[in-house]
Structures are given as C-alpha cells and as structure tokens.
Amino acid sequence: MAHDLAVRLGDDALILGHRLSEWCGHAPTLELDLALTNIGLDLIGQAQLFLGLAAAAEGEGRDADALAYRRTEDAFQNCLLAEQPNGDFARTIARQFLFSAWQELLLRRLADAADQEIAAIAGKAVKEVTYHASFAAGWVVRLGDGTAESHQRMIAGLDWCWRFTGELFEDGCAALRTEWDARVDKVLAQAGLDAPEPVRGITGGRRGRHSEHLGHLLAQMQYLPRAYPDAVW
Amino acid sequence: MSATIAERLAARIYEILGAVPDPEIPVISVVELGIVRAVRAGVPAVVVITPTYSGCPATVAINKAVRAALDDAGLRDVVVKTELSPAWTTDWISDSGRAKLLAYGIAPPETTAERRARRDAAPAICPQCGTGRTAEISQFGSTPCKALWRCLECAEPFDRFKCI
Ligand SMILES: [Zn+2]
Numbered sequence: 001m002a003h004d005l006a007v008r009l010g011d012d013a014l015i016l017g018h019r020l021s022e023w024c025g026h027a028p029t030l031e032l033d034l035a036l037t038n039i040g041l042d043l044i045g046q047a048q049l050f051l052g053l054a055a056a057a058e059g060e061g062r063d064a065d066a067l068a069y070r071r072t073e074d075a076f077q078n079c080l081l082a083e084q085p086n087g088d089f090a091r092t093i094a095r096q097f098l099f100s101a102w103q104e105l106l107l108r109r110l111a112d113a114a115d116q117e118i119a120a121i122a123g124k125a126v127k128e129v130t131y132h133a134s135f136a137a138g139w140v141v142r143l144g145d146g147t148a149e150s151h152q153r154m155i156a157g158l159d160w161c162w163r164f165t166g167e168l169f170e171d172g173c174a175a176l177r178t179e180w181d182a183r184v185d186k187v188l189a190q191a192g193l194d195a196p197e198p199v200r201g202i203t204g205g206r207r208g209r210h211s212e213h214l215g216h217l218l219a220q221m222q223y224l225p226r227a228y229p230d231a232v233w
Numbered sequence: 234m235s236a237t238i239a240e241r242l243a244a245r246i247y248e249i250l251g252a253v254p255d256p257e258i259p260v261i262s263v264v265e266l267g268i269v270r271a272v273r274a275g276v277p278a279v280v281v282i283t284p285t286y287s288g289c290p291a292t293v294a295i296n297k298a299v300r301a302a303l304d305d306a307g308l309r310d311v312v313v314k315t316e317l318s319p320a321w322t323t324d325w326i327s328d329s330g331r332a333k334l335l336a337y338g339i340a341p342p343e344t345t346a347e348r349r350a351r352r353d354a355a356p357a358i359c360p361q362c363g364t365g366r367t368a369e370i371s372q373f374g375s376t377p378c379k380a381l382w383r384c385l386e387c388a389e390p391f392d393r394f395k396c397i
Pocket residue numbers: 359360361362363364384385386387388389
C-alpha cells in the first residue's frame with residue numbers, strides 16, 4: 001500500500017520533472033527557463049526520495065536509480081497528465097497548474113499521514129509544490145488575461161490537458177476533488193477563462209497503460225544508464 | 234561519556250562545521266544556514282543534517298564537505314545522518330547568517346513571525362541601498378533557494394532568499 005503510493009508519487013514527479021527539463025535552453029525568456037527547470041529539479045529531487053522509499057520497501061536490492069532507469073513503460077505508474085508533451089508554453093503552464101494544484105492538496109494530507117516516511121517527504125515537498133502552484137496559477141492569469149493570442153493559447157492548453165485530470169482523483173484521491181475544483185475555478189475566473197467542457201476522461205497510467213509519449217520520453221531518459229550499465233554519478 | 238566531555242565534543246563539532254562553507258553561498262557556513270540541525274552526544278556522536286530543497290544539487294556536496302571536515306579533525310567515528318522531518322525552513326538561518334547574506338548582496342528571507350505580523354508579502358530590502366521599494370522579477374533564481382528581484386531606487390537586480 002505505502003509502496004504503491006510511493007511509486008505513484010515518485011513516478012509522477014520523475015516524469016513531469018523530466019518533461020520540464022526539456023525546456024532547458026528553450027523557454028520564452030531566461031527567467032522562465034530558470035523557473036521551469038527549477039520546478040523540474042524540485043520534482044526530480046522528490047522523485048529520488050519517493051522512489052528510494054519504494055525501492056527500500058520492495059526489498060529486492062534495487063535503489064531509486066534502478067527504478068527510474070531500469071523499468072519499462074508498463075511498470076511506470078505516473079498519471080497520464082505528467083507524461084503529456086510540453087507543447088507550447090501555455091500548454092506546459094496548463095499542465096503544471098492542473099497538476100501542482102492537485103499535488104499540493106495531496107501532499108498536504110500526506111504530511112499528516114500515519115506512514116512517517118511518506119509524511120516526512122510530503123512535508124518537505126509540499127513547501128516546494130506550494131511555490132510551483134502559485135507560479136503556474138500566476139501564469140494562467142497572465143496568459144488568460146493577456147493578449148488575444150495568449151488567451152487563445154491558454155484555452156487550447158487547458159483543452160489539451162483537461163481529459164487527463166479525472167485520473168488524478170482515482171486511487172484514494174476522490175476526496176481531493178471538491179477543493180481542487182474550487183481552486184481551479186477561482187484561478188480560471190480570475191484569468192477570464194471558462195472551465196473546459198466536461199470530456200470523456202482518459203485513464204490507465206496508474207496501471208501501466210500509457211500513451212506512446214512515455215516510451216519516447218524513457219528512450220531519452222534511460223539511454224545512458226542502459227547503454228552503460230556500470231556508469232555511476 | 235560524562236556530560237562535560239559530551240558537551241565539549243558537541244561544541245568542537247559545531248566549531249568545525251561552522252567553518253564549512255555552503256557550496257553555493259560560500260560566505261555563510263552550513264551551521265548558519267541551519268543545515269546542521271543537531272549534534273547528538275553518544276557513542277558514536279551523531280551529526281544530523283537536513284537538505285534545503287529536495288532536488289538541491291548542493292546537498293551531495295554538503296554531505297561530502299561535512300564528512301571531510303570531521304575526518305580532517307580526527308573525528309572519523311562521528312556519524313553523519315540525514316533527516317527530512319521536520320522540513321528545513323529559512324527560519325533556521327541564524328542572525329549572523331542573515332547579516333552575512335545581506336552583506337554579500339542577497340536579501341535574507343523574512344521569518345515566519347515577521348510574515349505573520351503583516352498581512353501581505355513584504356517586499357525585499359535592497360542589499361545595495363536598503364530601500365524597500367523593490368519588485369520581484371521572477372519567483373525562481375540562480376539556485377533553488379533564491380528568487381530574482383530588482384530595486385526601484387538604485388535599479389540593481391539582486392537575489393532574495395525564498396521564504397519557506
Ligand atoms: Zn537599491
């Protein structure tokens with residue numbers, strides 16, 4: 001139970017952290033380049049802690065690196081939202097906004113969880129994620145309430161991501177839904193945006209059924225440790 | 234181990250680690266930054282350290298530097314242990330650490346007590362001219378622990394420690 005939770009939390013953070021690292025050197029401005037990669041760095045740090053915990057719990061002599069670099073896509077349990085391609089800056093912001101708002105609510109609860117190891121990591125990570133959530137919400141407002149072009153792009157970004165949000169509330173997370181809806185609605189209203197129409201959700205990530213995007217991501221992320229199995233940091 | 238010997242050892246460890254600079258902000262020590270959380274007397278004595286940010290690349294360098302400083306002082310048997318909880322907060326940066334950050338050109342974080350005392354987020358104080366007429370440029374800066382600000386009086390950009 002605690003093991004599965006640690007894998008899910010670790011995989012979400014690892015995969016989204018890697019996606020954000022793809023912005024390095026490509027973001028619209030230097031400040032945003034630093035922001036996106038710093039968020040990615042926080043997430044990869046959280047992944048290391050959660051996957052380290054998962055590896056210790058499974059007791060098969062694997063470590064966080066083995067879980068990150070030596071599993072195939074059907075063994076990953078991240079949500080589908082995390083693996084979605086970056087698209088343009090607005091889509092990246094939409095993904096971050098929807099994800100961080102959810103992650104912050106979840107980690108805040110887990111910080112008081114009975115499992116002390118999960119609680120310790122969550123208590124640390126939630127401070128970082130609160131910052132991510134406020135950054136992303138700020139940009140949703142700036143883009144939504146900006147030019148006609150930025151407004152359109154923000155709508156398109158939210159539309160792309162929306163079908164993957166239902167999955168976030170599976171696996172014991174249903175209780176987060178009301179508060180998440182309220183938060184998202186508040187920011188969208190501030191941004192002059194309507195919530196996207198309800199759509200039929202796509203799910204399966206938690207059970208290892210992923211979009212083709214994850215395989216491409218792993219091919220890049222895992223190339224070096226798979227090509228040089230004895231390489232160390 | 235008698236209390237006085239244990240106390241003397243702890244004081245010595247603090248003194249040794251007080252000379253270990255933070256790898257990214259070398260004007261302050263890992264003790265002033267609040268990374269060295271505790272020295273627990275015992276056999277062996279245990280130094281408890283805590284990371285600032287989960288993904289901070291300096292964490293590995295800090296662990297190595299702490300270990301090396303203890304080894305160099307002949308304290309090979311002192312154990313270094315990492316603990317995450319309670320999570321590191323900028324409130325643990327000492328007053329001397331805050332003063333050194335400011336002199337180095339980094340606006341120190343306000344404490345939780347200071348933040349609670351006012352309703353809105355306080356502006357950073359410009360480390361160059363001391364004015365509070367400043368604005369945030371970016372919530373993220375050159376390292377995970379800093380944000381980027383600029384002064385509206387003297388126009389200098391500067392780093393500010395994020396308050397967590
Ligand atoms: Zn100034």
